[in-house]
Amino acid sequence: MNALGADVRRVDGPAKIRGWAQYTADIELPGMVYAKVLRSIYPHARLVRVDASKAEKFPGVVAVLTRNDLKEKSAYYGPVVKDQPVVAMDRVRYVGEVIAAVAAEGRDIAEEALDLIEVEYEPLPAVFDPVEAMKPEAPILHKESARSEIRLDKDSFAFKSNTNVLNTYHVEEGDIAVGFRESDEIFEDVYTSQKIQHGHIEPHAAVAYWEPSEKLVIYTSTQNPSSIRAQLAELFDLPQSQVRIIVPFVGGGYGGKVHPRLEPLTATLARKARRPVQWVLTREEVFLTAHCHASVVKIKTGVKRDGTIVARQVEAVYDTGAYALTGPSTSKNGGEVSGGPYRIAHQHLTSYCVYTNTPPTGPYRGFGVPQVCWAYESQMDDIARRLGIDPLELRLRNLVREGDVFVTGDKLISVGISDCVKHAAEAAGWQHNKEQTSRELSGKVRGKGLAVMIKTTMTPSNSSALVRLNPDGSAVLLTSSVEIGQGTQTSLAQIVAEELGLPVERVAVTFPDTDVTPFDQSTSSSRTVFTMGGAARQAAYQIRQQLLEIGAKLLEADVEDLELVEGYLQVKGTPEKRRSIAQLFQARFGAAVGNMVGSYDNQTTGGLDPRTGKGKGSAFFFLSACAAEVEVDTETGKITIQQVVSAVDAGKAVNPRQCHMQNEGSMIMSLGSALFEEMVFDKGQPINSTFLEYMPPSMEDHPRQFRSLLVETPHPKGPFGAKGVGEAGLGPVEPAIGNAVANALGGIRLKNLPLRPDRILAAVEPATGEES
Amino acid sequence: MKIEIRTAVNGRELEAAVKPNQTLLEFLRDELHLKGSMEGCGVGVCGSCTVLVDRRPVSSCLMLATNIEGKQVTTIEGLAVGDQLDPVQQAFLEHQAFQCGYCTPGMIMATKALLSSNPRPTEEEVRDYLSGNICRCGTYAEVLAAVNSLKERLPQNSEPNHAQVATRS
Numbered sequence: 001m002n003a004l005g006a007d008v009r010r011v012d013g014p015a016k017i018r019g020w021a022q023y024t025a026d027i028e029l030p031g032m033v034y035a036k037v038l039r040s041i042y043p044h045a046r047l048v049r050v051d052a053s054k055a056e057k058f059p060g061v062v063a064v065l066t067r068n069d070l071k072e073k074s075a076y077y078g079p080v081v082k083d084q085p086v087v088a089m090d091r092v093r094y095v096g097e098v099i100a101a102v103a104a105e106g107r108d109i110a111e112e113a114l115d116l117i118e119v120e121y122e123p124l125p126a127v128f129d130p131v132e133a134m135k136p137e138a139p140i141l142h143k144e145s146a147r148s149e150i151r152l153d154k155d156s157f158a159f160k161s162n163t164n165v166l167n168t169y170h171v172e173e174g175d176i177a178v179g180f181r182e183s184d185e186i187f188e189d190v191y192t193s194q195k196i197q198h199g200h201i202e203p204h205a206a207v208a209y210w211e212p213s214e215k216l217v218i219y220t221s222t223q224n225p226s227s228i229r230a231q232l233a234e235l236f237d238l239p240q241s242q243v244r245i246i247v248p249f250v251g252g253g254y255g256g257k258v259h260p261r262l263e264p265l266t267a268t269l270a271r272k273a274r275r276p277v278q279w280v281l282t283r284e285e286v287f288l289t290a291h292c293h294a295s296v297v298k299i300k301t302g303v304k305r306d307g308t309i310v311a312r313q314v315e316a317v318y319d320t321g322a323y324a325l326t327g328p329s330t331s332k333n334g335g336e337v338s339g340g341p342y343r344i345a346h347q348h349l350t351s352y353c354v355y356t357n358t359p360p361t362g363p364y365r366g367f368g369v370p371q372v373c374w375a376y377e378s379q380m381d382d383i384a385r386r387l388g389i390d391p392l393e394l395r396l397r398n399l400v401r402e403g404d405v406f407v408t409g410d411k412l413i414s415v416g417i418s419d420c421v422k423h424a425a426e427a428a429g430w431q432h433n434k435e436q437t438s439r440e441l442s443g444k445v446r447g448k449g450l451a452v453m454i455k456t457t458m459t460p461s462n463s464s465a466l467v468r469l470n471p472d473g474s475a476v477l478l479t480s481s482v483e484i485g486q487g488t489q490t491s492l493a494q495i496v497a498e499e500l501g502l503p504v505e506r507v508a509v510t511f512p513d514t515d516v517t518p519f520d521q522s523t524s525s526s527r528t529v530f531t532m533g534g535a536a537r538q539a540a541y542q543i544r545q546q547l548l549e550i551g552a553k554l555l556e557a558d559v560e561d562l563e564l565v566e567g568y569l570q571v572k573g574t575p576e577k578r579r580s581i582a583q584l585f586q587a588r589f590g591a592a593v594g595n596m597v598g599s600y601d602n603q604t605t606g607g608l609d610p611r612t613g614k615g616k617g618s619a620f621f622f623l624s625a626c627a628a629e630v631e632v633d634t635e636t637g638k639i640t641i642q643q644v645v646s647a648v649d650a651g652k653a654v655n656p657r658q659c660h661m662q663n664e665g666s667m668i669m670s671l672g673s674a675l676f677e678e679m680v681f682d683k684g685q686p687i688n689s690t691f692l693e694y695m696p697p698s699m700e701d702h703p704r705q706f707r708s709l710l711v712e713t714p715h716p717k718g719p720f721g722a723k724g725v726g727e728a729g730l731g732p733v734e735p736a737i738g739n740a741v742a743n744a745l746g747g748i749r750l751k752n753l754p755l756r757p758d759r760i761l762a763a764v765e766p767a768t769g770e771e772s
Numbered sequence: 773m774k775i776e777i778r779t780a781v782n783g784r785e786l787e788a789a790v791k792p793n794q795t796l797l798e799f800l801r802d803e804l805h806l807k808g809s810m811e812g813c814g815v816g817v818c819g820s821c822t823v824l825v826d827r828r829p830v831s832s833c834l835m836l837a838t839n840i841e842g843k844q845v846t847t848i849e850g851l852a853v854g855d856q857l858d859p860v861q862q863a864f865l866e867h868q869a870f871q872c873g874y875c876t877p878g879m880i881m882a883t884k885a886l887l888s889s890n891p892r893p894t895e896e897e898v899r900d901y902l903s904g905n906i907c908r909c910g911t912y913a914e915v916l917a918a919v920n921s922l923k924e925r926l927p928q929n930s931e932p933n934h935a936q937v938a939t940r941s
Contacts, residue, residue: 009865009868010868012873013870014865015873016870016873017857017861017864017876017880018808018848018851018852018861019806019807019808019809019847019848019876019877020808020849022807023810023874025811028805199906200874201810201818201820201872201874202810202812202872203811203812249872249874250872251872251874251875252872252874252908252909253872254908280811282814283815283818484872485909487871657868661871661910661914664910664911664912665908665909665911666910668910669908669910690813690817691812691813691817691818691906692813692815692817695906696906696908697910698902698903699899699902699903699912699915699916700899700903702912706913
């Protein structure tokens with residue numbers, strides 16, 4: 001039996017295919033009432049008057065929440081800085097910001113009551129473009145916000161007040177001026193990426209109530225129960241033990257559910273209503289609640305004629321929207337890898353987190369990295385073309401290798417990136433030093449492109465696990481890791497089963513309940529298998545040692561000669577004298593009763609010094625590559641994906657099928673944002689906030705040739721060598737497609753995402769207009 | 773004001789009083805506590821609320837509850853008979869054609885409708901038919917494989933194109 005490395009069937013399958021899987025919105029509590037909210041119609045305005053007195057008297061209304069119910073000093077929350085109010089206080093900062101909330105006996109009643117709330121606005125100048133927002137004359141969104149103390153990376157930032165540039169990250173290596181002087185050719189470009197919605201099919205949802213002891217209980221669709229608990233405890237000035245977060249199945253997250261979204265308001269409203277309150281967003285409201293940072297990335301690169309990259313200077317601007325959430329962390333995360341996975345002697349990398357009067361952003365699969373990957377990998381192919389070097393060859397010459405020191409100061413280990421790009425290229429039929437396309441520039445033309453990516457994981461971080469072995473030979477892993485679709489319950493069960501020699505179906509994995517399950521930093525940053533998996537393995541190892549010691553006495557053998565197989569302990573290779581788990585409990589406790597318990601706190605240390613940008617940036621690095629082939633219709637501007645291949649370095653695939661499915665998910669998601677997904681605003685007013693106007697990729701967009709490849713370069717600190725894969729495949733897809741398009745169009749380069757038909761047409765017919 | 777309706781849900785005949793503006797999805801979830809049909813978009817385009825009404829697929833977030841008067845409604849909860857899964861559920865389980873699972877009931881119901889009207893769809897037809905069911909986790913390769921396995925004749929390459937290419941130690 002090998003639980004690890006096998007395509008074990010998902011433990012959540014039977015519930016999910018029967019419609020029995022419970023999501024937050026499925027929860028009904030006695031006396032539960034329903035919340036609806038009133039949202040701002042202005043992108044930036046002072047709130048002159050908010051009067052909810054008529055709504056309060058409306059039949060069926062149980063409570064109405066406005067700023068009058070909050071105290072200025074305890075109205076704000078946020079994971080990095082506490083800038084976001086539970087409901088708007090003195091002003092609103094984006095169209096869609098919550099001004100008031102109603103709890104009523106029915107959703108329709110709550111909806112009706114909203115119409116009775118009177119709001120008087122005094123519009124203020126607003127700013128929507130992050131580059132404009134950086135200028136001194138731009139309207140300032142936030143004067144100063146209190147810092148949050150809950151994050152382990154809280155000391156990695158150098159916040160400024162009275163500016164929209166909340167945080168700047170900078171790191172350098174060598175001397176950039178010398179680097180450019182030594183270069184034979186210099187490339188300078190500006191790349192942009194758009195606002196993208198996470199599009200988890202389950203909208204955000206929360207159900208909150210207060211126990212008579214004033215303990216807060218929330219069921220919520222979150223990726224991050226521990227952080228929600230900490231932030232709500234801060235908000236309500238409670239000990240963390242007085243806040244209980246329970247997380248059922250989550251219907252997709254992709255970063256959009258990492259930080260408090262509905263919980264602060266739902267909890268505050270429930271306290272006033274003295275009833276359980278359910279709040280479930282409509283799809284339109286999801287669009288107003290979170291999205292991916294749009295970006296503007298200036299990149300300047302100096303190269304030698306032989307293709308050696310000598311110098312790279314990057315300035316990446318991240319539009320964090322009206323509230324910070326993890327914007328400072330996202331932009332830092334993008335900034336530190338904005339030079340790409342390359343050996344570059346002279347680097348000068350800067351990133352900015354900038355407020356604008358648009359909805360708040362937050363983490364999005366890739367966490368700031370796809371934005372810079374789009375820039376550096378697109379430019380890489382322009383360099384290859386100008387120098388006459390094959391794009392694969394150019395990358396292989398410059399890619400980081402095992403043991404290299406990265407710009408952050410990290411020593412790189414488990415570096416399978418050259419393997420990733422070679423295998424992806426080979427699978428896509430890449431031919432060295434050969435034009436990958438026809439040079440025709442009319443009708444339908446085809447091209448191929450490659451791209452690579454490096455990404456960090458949240459560091460420092462902390463995950464605790466507790467394993468309980470039962471005398472019947474079953475085990476339970478208590479964990480706060482969330483099943484968001486990635487299959488974490490299955491892969492963690494595999495890790496515990498492997499360590500304890502149990503059949504995998506004998507290992508149960510809990511749902512998070514912060515009263516019961518131990519701390520986990522977050523189910524994000526593709527960290528669960530590496531960090532929680534590591535904790536679970538060590539916790540199981542402690543039980544393993546107990547079993548072996550009991551067995552050594554029982555079988556009069558050395559511990560080293562024993563093995564645990566299929567729920568039995570035996571001297572290696574002699575199953576006839578094996579002992580069951582029940583017999584081992586009998587030997588230890590006098591009867592087959594009790595529990596053996598193991599626990600482990602798995603801490604990754606590090607962090608970057610905000611003054612130098614250096615330190616230990618990541619517990620492990622994600623490395624991946626993509627190869628794409630496209631057909632471009634130069635008459636209509638339509639791009640058809642002929643094939644896409646993604647290769648990710650999984651370290652060790654705990655469950656290869658699940659790794660492939662995560663990778664496929666990244667590919668599909670990124671195809672959407674490469675080709676058509678884009679949140680559109682007109683002076684801050686959202687234009688396409690439904691799935692009618694903003695459509696995520698459907699089965700019709702699924703490419704005919706679609707391959708996921710796994711490279712395995714074991715990581716010494718990962719459980720059984722495993723690293724994370726959840727986000728790894730996402731970054732390189734957009735530039736691989738962009739490069740394939742440029743290749744098809746004979747070198748015509750599109751620098752703005754998405755690659756819409758009108759942009760293609762404008763690029764191939766320069767006479768009719770400029771690329772917008 | 774409420775309107776009396778007579779209907780049958782998952783084979784069980786029932787009478788109910790519904791509000792004129794109540795959607796079928798609200799009726800199923802709030803009144804009958806059948807939580808397997810999910811609301812994703814509220815405008816009938818994501819497919820996660822798909823149920824069968826007289827064996828035809830319907831976005832239950834758009835249909836009014838009053839419209840099921842005299843009709844047979846089948847939801848995800850009505851597919852399996854005891855421990856006996858419907859072949860579509862079985863195929864989704866075998867091909868692991870789900871991730872977060874939120875779109876899965878709708879995807880299964882749409883597949884059920886597709887195969888009852890067209891037992892041997894071409895891949896083109898499957899893609900076209902199921903394009904009304906969005907899976908943001910991107911599980912389309914596995915769903916296609918599951919649907920392919922249900923066809924009377926199995927086409928080639930029905931498995932997702934996976935490969936483990938390099939293992940280094």
